[in-house]
Amino acid sequence: MSMTVGECLLCGLQEPYKAVLLEARLEQANLLKKVVDAIKDLVQDCNFDCNDSGVALQAMDNSHVALVSMMLKAESFSPFRCDRNIALGINLTSLMKVLRCAQNEDILTLKAEDAPDVVNLVFESSESDRLSEYDIKLMDIDQEHLGIPETEYAATITMPSAEFQRICRDLMALSESVAIEATKDGVKFSCSGDIGNGAVTLRSHTNVDKPDLNVEIALSEPVALTFSLKYLVNFCKASGLSSTVKLCLSNEVPLLVEYGLASNSYLRFYLAPKIGDEE
Amino acid sequence: MGIKQLASIIHEHAPDAIKQGEIKNHFGRKVAIDASMSIYSFLIAVRSEGQQLMNENGETTSHLMGMFYRTLRIVDNGIKPLYVFDGAPPKLKSGELAKRFARKTEATEAHEEAKETGTAEEVEKFSRRTVRVTREHNDECKRLLTLMGVPYIVAPTEAEAQCAVLARAGKVYAAASEDMDTLCFDSPILLRHLTFSEQRKEPILEIHLDRVLAGLAMDRKQFVDLCILLGCDYVDPVPKVGPSTALNLIREHGTLENVVDFIKNDPKGKKFTLPDDWPFEDARDLFFSPDVRAADHPDCDFKWNAPDVEGLVKFLVTEKGFSEDRVRSAATKLTKNLKTSQQARLEGFFKPVQKTEEEVASLKRKNEDKREATKKKQKLEKKEKKEAKSKPRGTA
Numbered sequence A: 001m002s003m004t005v006g007e008c009l010l011c012g013l014q015e016p017y018k019a020v021l022l023e024a025r026l027e028q029a030n031l032l033k034k035v036v037d038a039i040k041d042l043v044q045d046c047n048f049d050c051n052d053s054g055v056a057l058q059a060m061d062n063s064h065v066a067l068v069s070m071m072l073k074a075e076s077f078s079p080f081r082c083d084r085n086i087a088l089g090i091n092l093t094s095l096m097k098v099l100r101c102a103q104n105e106d107i108l109t110l111k112a113e114d115a116p117d118v119v120n121l122v123f124e125s126s127e128s129d130r131l132s133e134y135d136i137k138l139m140d141i142d143q144e145h146l147g148i149p150e151t152e153y154a155a156t157i158t159m160p161s162a163e164f165q166r167i168c169r170d171l172m173a174l175s176e177s178v179a180i181e182a183t184k185d186g187v188k189f190s191c192s193g194d195i196g197n198g199a200v201t202l203r204s205h206t207n208v209d210k211p212d213l214n215v216e217i218a219l220s221e222p223v224a225l226t227f228s229l230k231y232l233v234n235f236c237k238a239s240g241l242s243s244t245v246k247l248c249l250s251n252e253v254p255l256l257v258e259y260g261l262a263s264n265s266y267l268r269f270y271l272a273p274k275i276g277d278e279e
Numbered sequence B: 001m002g003i004k005q006l007a008s009i010i011h012e013h014a015p016d017a018i019k020q021g022e023i024k025n026h027f028g029r030k031v032a033i034d035a036s037m038s039i040y041s042f043l044i045a046v047r048s049e050g051q052q053l054m055n056e057n058g059e060t061t062s063h064l065m066g067m068f069y070r071t072l073r074i075v076d077n078g079i080k081p082l083y084v085f086d087g088a089p090p091k092l093k094s095g096e097l098a099k100r101f102a103r104k105t106e107a108t109e110a111h112e113e114a115k116e117t118g119t120a121e122e123v124e125k126f127s128r129r130t131v132r133v134t135r136e137h138n139d140e141c142k143r144l145l146t147l148m149g150v151p152y153i154v155a156p157t158e159a160e161a162q163c164a165v166l167a168r169a170g171k172v173y174a175a176a177s178e179d180m181d182t183l184c185f186d187s188p189i190l191l192r193h194l195t196f197s198e199q200r201k202e203p204i205l206e207i208h209l210d211r212v213l214a215g216l217a218m219d220r221k222q223f224v225d226l227c228i229l230l231g232c233d234y235v236d237p238v239p240k241v242g243p244s245t246a247l248n249l250i251r252e253h254g255t256l257e258n259v260v261d262f263i264k265n266d267p268k269g270k271k272f273t274l275p276d277d278w279p280f281e282d283a284r285d286l287f288f289s290p291d292v293r294a295a296d297h298p299d300c301d302f303k304w305n306a307p308d309v310e311g312l313v314k315f316l317v318t319e320k321g322f323s324e325d326r327v328r329s330a331a332t333k334l335t336k337n338l339k340t341s342q343q344a345r346l347e348g349f350f351k352p353v354q355k356t357e358e359e360v361a362s363l364k365r366k367n368e369d370k371r372e373a374t375k376k377k378q379k380l381e382k383k384e385k386k387e388a389k390s391k392p393r394g395t396a
Helices: A029-037 A091-100 A160-170 A228-242 B006-013 B035-045 B062-076 B089-115 B119-131 B135-148 B159-168 B207-218 B220-231 B244-252 B255-262 B281-287 B309-319 B324-339 B357-390
Strands: A003-005 A016-017 A020-026 A044-053 A053-060 A066-073 A078-082 A086-091 A105-114 A120-122 A129-135 A157-161 A179-185 A187-190 A197-202 A216-219 A223-228 A244-249 A254-262 A266-271 B018-021 B030-035 B081-084 B153-154 B173-177 B189-192 B204-208
Touching: A003 B281, A029 A066, A029 A091, A029 A105, A029 A228, A029 A266, A044 B135, A066 A228, A086 A091, A086 A179, A091 A129, A157 B204, A160 A187, A160 A197, A160 A228, A179 A228, A179 A244, A216 B324, A223 A228, A228 A254, A228 A266, B006 B207, B006 B220, B006 B244, B018 B281, B030 B035, B035 B062, B035 B081, B035 B135, B035 B159, B062 B081, B062 B135, B081 B135, B081 B159, B089 B119, B135 B153, B135 B309, B159 B173, B173 B357, B204 B207, B207 B220, B220 B244, B220 B255, B220 B281, B244 B255, B255 B281, B281 B309, B309 B324
Parallel strands: B030 B081, B030 B173, B081 B153, B173 B189
Antiparallel strands: A003 A016, A020 A078, A020 A105, A044 A053, A044 A086, A053 A066, A066 A266, A105 A120, A120 A129, A157 A216, A157 A244, A179 A187, A179 A223, A187 A197, A244 A254, A254 A266, B018 B204, B189 B204
16 A cells, blocks of 8 residues: 555644545544443444444444444534444454543543544543543454344333433342333332342333433333343443433333433444243 | 364364354353254363362262353253254264274273383373263263253264254254264354353354355355265275365265275276275265254254252252252352343344355355465475475584
């Protein structure tokens, strides 16, 4: 590849560079920080698949019970440029280390060259002229990609993300797993363990002043499923990303927990249910 | 035992066929375990101060100890094991078996001699070599498994072949054996190191046959031919044919028939000599149509039951001198694991997307690059060593 001397748009320094393939500028570093923080305990290494529609990530946890699917649409960035499809294999612990170096309000720019060895992160302070720049070494990750079929879920529950987090944490104290039952009367989270049992029931609820506190239940048929609380509590680390969370359930399919982000971007978690013994 | 050097060939030419992972990654799966191989390894490995474990009456208990606690570990990690015992060995194996018998006899003699004159280390070495799995060992293990509520089946002939049939039919997720010829029997997935002790911290290897074949660019018949040429249990290996020669021969000539033709009519003189009696067609036949129970046979209907706690205590504690506390707490674990609802895996719902041709090609290129790089490195190291040697001493 021919090396050209050009001016770096950001720092104004003269330096040789290879053709920039990806350049994505996020108004707030905080967004990526929170996303990575929410998934780093589920997934160690994963590919960030970048193309002209945005940055996507799909990865399963080691035991293939939960799946993380993130989509940061091109519109979430300004500007966003990606000239060719590229997969950036990144160790999330390393990425988190670097992201901790950014202040929440910093402007973050992700950059990668053609056939890159590293991904470049630039943090610009919104208040001062501080500019910091980090490179993270990329890795080859041979990852299986799963096809997620479009599903018409039997029950879709929208509720405050803090409420969902509280329910999961509270029930975790009693048991390893929670039964989620959605009926026309409401949605019931129940569990039973060695010390006793517990249940939390939510009904549809509209708060005119604070629509974020609404609980909406859309139901086509009753659903009852059991899930591991350990994973749900883990998903709840994403609560800071969005004030509401959407739970989608159908009998005998994985649960979908979705945190919606601005510009139709999202962070989704899928969790395989616990099933009774087939014998 | 197994196929010589196959593991290293796969490692070199089809690295993406092997996945390493922890035992708990396999929870919720059923696995067919080659029992005879496991018992043998327990007899060798489960020891204290170089001696096999024994109860007060001097009866060996290594195999029971291994079977009990390693099975417990597997169950505890949410895996449902079923054991497959060897039946009568196929006729073609008699040569190999005779050799093994001779080796054992020799080792027994050496063991006796070492006891008289050798060091403790030698005694232990030879004592390991004299290990043989007897009918009593097998029967005791079967009795133990029944008490534990773990199913087993006795294969008509080879256990690996039976494991492979069960895995191929989807009755179990994978066959677990240390024996690489399980792959020749067409097991889609082979797990290695599953019955190893936890303390060894060996990762579980998961070998996928389809990726092995893709990596080697062979069909199954060529793969089996390759394994026969590498040296299997049924026919003698060909002298002077190592892993790379075998691979080249099969790649060049396609089938064993052609390889044999080539060796017999090699224009450049006789480089290789085939053993006098080399019935490779029969060996191939054994790999392709082994004598096994079909997966839909009633014998292959497996049930995992609750353990018989009192039975276990009577057998292991009263008869074999195990600690009662440990046996009882193990039995509680067995019961608990049977009862708790199973966590499903995502693969049951979401199917992996086929890799695009572009991705496959780039993966292949990467693997080749890696191989080249290691080769270069090895060459360089060799060269350096040579140079270091050729330098006269004392001048540096």
